[in-house]
Amino acid sequence: MNWPPWHPMIVHFPLALVLTAAAVLFASRLMRPEPLAAILATVGTWNLCLGAAGVVFAFATGLAATLDLELSAQARSGLAVHIKWAACASFSVLILAVWRSAVARQEARPSTLFLIALGLASTALIVTAYRGGLNVYHFGMGVAR
Numbered sequence: 351m352n353w354p355p356w357h358p359m360i361v362h363f364p365l366a367l368v369l370t371a372a373a374v375l376f377a378s379r380l381m382r383p384e385p386l387a388a389i390l391a392t393v394g395t396w397n398l399c400l401g402a403a404g405v406v407f408a409f410a411t412g413l414a415a416t417l418d419l420e421l422s423a424q425a426r427s428g429l430a431v432h433i434k435w436a437a438c439a440s441f442s443v444l445i446l447a448v449w450r451s452a453v454a455r456q457e458a459r460p461s462t463l464f465l466i467a468l469g470l471a472s473t474a475l476i477v478t479a480y481r482g483g484l485n486v487y488h489f490g491m492g493v494a495r
Contacts, residue, residue, distance in 0.1 A: 355492060357411040364404030365479055368443055371397035372472045375460045388457035395456040398468075402447035405440045412436060412482075415492060425489040432481040439474035446471055 375394035381387040416429060446468055454460070460468070485491040 355415070357408065357415040358486075358492070360404065360411050361408040361479075361482070364401045364408050364443070365475055367397045367401030367404060368475055369472055371395075371401055372465075372468050375468060376465055379459050379462075379465060387459055391459055392456045394460070395450050395454075398443075399447045399451055402443050405443045409436055409440045419491060421489070421491070425485070425491060428481070428485050428489055429491065432478065432485055435474060435478040435481055439471060439478045442467070442471035442474055 371394045374390050374397060378387045378390035378394055381390060412433070416433075419429070421429060446464070449464065449467075450456075450460070454464075486493065
């Protein structure tokens with residue numbers, strides 16, 4: 351089955367949303383005027399939750415995109431590393447979105463532990479994106495002949 355190229359179109363949204371959420375939630379922790387901190391925390395929470403929803407679609411479309419690929423052993427190895435990073439990053443972002451939305455009020459400043467975990471998840475997303483870029487630009491995955 352020939353899947354449409356949804357993954358490259360979808361994957362950038364959760365990446366941008368989660369990284370923006372990390373920056374805004376970190377800023378909300380540092381801001382002194384309470385009303386501004388509450389606004390930043392709310393914006394960060396919504397970005398994180400929307401990013402987590404997007405991560406599900408990005409992961410699913412990424413797996414679907416691999417169904418028809420004919421790859422060399424080296425390319426298959428690169429894809430496996432990308433998928434492992436994607437699974438770890440996706441699961442982390444989902445857990446953090448649940449943590450943030452279920453445990454804390456959206457306008458509350460995030461805890462230091464939460465920000466550390468979000469920083470690690472954001473780093474995992476960046477590594478995932480880098481690995482995906484390597485797969486496209488180094489191995490030519492998903493590029494039409």
